[in-house]
Amino acid sequence: MPPASRSSAREPISFAAELCTIEDTVIVRLPQAASEQLPSRGQVAVQASLAGHRFDTVVEPDGRRGHWIRVDEALQRAAGVSPGDIAEASLHVVPDWPEPEVPDDLASALADAPAKIQDVWQDITPMARWEWVRWVQATANPQTRQRRVEVSLSKMDGGKRRPCCFDLASCTDPDLARSGKLREPS
Incomplete structure (x- = not known):
């Protein structure tokens, strides 16, 4: 980076x-x-x-x-x-956020999305893009994750610039967290 x-x-x-x-x-x-x-x-x-x-x-x-x-x-x-x-x-x-690594499923959906959604994605800040990525990745269930990709596009199509349905202070990595809290080291 x-x-x-x-x-x-x-x-x-x-x-x-x-x-x-x-x-x-x-x-x-x-x-x-x-x-x-x-x-x-x-x-x-x-x-x-x-x-x-x-x-x-x-x-x-x-x-x-x-x-x-x-x-x-x-x-x-x-x-x-x-x-x-x-x-x-x-x-x-730092005030300038790095670009997040966009997971393949979200990147593919964005690439196939109408121009209006792509324009929203390009217009939002890197910090907002991090929030969308975190929200999509905050589940280990493949069906829930796919639904979150779809909902992300729908919300952006409706003009939403950030996901609004998760606690920004929670740990959202499903491999490392339990109930929104970082698990203890092994």
């Missing part, structure tokens, strides 16, 4: 945290004091540093008034860290 074009005037949020695993996913849970410094209980766009490696990401809510960051294999290699390590991290809140 390219670096954000500008940083906010906020001071960096620095902390040390252990890389832990939930199922097959490696994450860093922010300490409560670090999470409390963020401007939102929901997602927050940041320029981050993990063990000295800089990257752009969106910090995710854990459903317990805290936050976490996914640490994929490429980031683990780049930062030289692995599960069980305690790593130094810092976050700089």
